[in-house]
Amino acid sequence: MKRGFTIAMAAGLILFCAAIVTIYVSIGSIIVDTIEAEGTRLTQTGVSLEEADFSPTTGTTTLLHMTVDNPKGFSAPHAFNFGKVELWVDPETLATDTLHIKSLLLIAPEIIYELSSSTDNLRTLKSYIQNASGKPLSGKKLRIDNFYVKNGVVVVKAKDLQGQRKTARLNDIHLKDIGRQENGLPPARAIEQMMVPLLRETTLAALNTDLKLSDQARNILNGALDETEKAFEAIKGLLNR
Numbered sequence: 001m002k003r004g005f006t007i008a009m010a011a012g013l014i015l016f017c018a019a020i021v022t023i024y025v026s027i028g029s030i031i032v033d034t035i036e037a038e039g040t041r042l043t044q045t046g047v048s049l050e051e052a053d054f055s056p057t058t059g060t061t062t063l064l065h066m067t068v069d070n071p072k073g074f075s076a077p078h079a080f081n082f083g084k085v086e087l088w089v090d091p092e093t094l095a096t097d098t099l100h101i102k103s104l105l106l107i108a109p110e111i112i113y114e115l116s117s118s119t120d121n122l123r124t125l126k127s128y129i130q131n132a133s134g135k136p137l138s139g140k141k142l143r144i145d146n147f148y149v150k151n152g153v154v155v156v157k158a159k160d161l162q163g164q165r166k167t168a169r170l171n172d173i174h175l176k177d178i179g180r181q182e183n184g185l186p187p188a189r190a191i192e193q194m195m196v197p198l199l200r201e202t203t204l205a206a207l208n209t210d211l212k213l214s215d216q217a218r219n220i221l222n223g224a225l226d227e228t229e230k231a232f233e234a235i236k237g238l239l240n241r
Helices: 004-041 122-134 189-207 213-238
Strands: 047-054 062-067 076-089 098-107 110-115 141-150 153-158 167-169 173-178
Touching: 004 047, 004 062, 004 122, 004 189, 076 122, 110 122, 110 189, 122 189, 141 189, 153 189, 167 189, 173 189
Parallel strands: 098 141, 110 153
Antiparallel strands: 047 062, 062 076, 076 098, 076 110, 141 173, 153 167
16 A cells, blocks of 8 residues: 555656656747747737746746738838847746846847838837837736847848948847836836837948938938937936936
């Protein structure tokens, strides 16, 4: 009887360990599915992620090969290509209402900046995200201590584009304390605050190329710069309170 009980205990322990291993092995696929589903709902375009690796003890997460499709009406397949994204999450906040992200780093992103006859793809995406601000995707809020963009490039695309250099380097970006004052922001608002400086630096990079832009395209770029400069100053004011 005792031997049988011991065997049963051992079998139970093995099954328990197997369940834990299964959860940890599958958590990467859970992250992939969640980001693809929520990202698509937020941007109203396709979002795909090839792989995610998460450590529940340290809270470090690595996302590999994530893309955000262009909105309808633009010819390039993607607006953003993120080869690698690194996050450092406070594990103790995983089950709370506000997820505390200590660091979010975009490494060498490729941004395809496409101009149409009246607007551009990135401002179109931004408007979609703003529309989603009033429709929370979940009850979870985000607080981000540090947001970095490093070694990014901008590829400029337009129908009447002339010239040699269509790729420009993106200035590095560092934002601090996103959502700190509010004790967390809804995902759409947090992403909007990160996207504004990204739009600003993308527009500046496009204007600093040697491309021969039409007057119409240059007016779109200048309008985009004016718009994002005002939004950027407003966000800086919020973060510096």
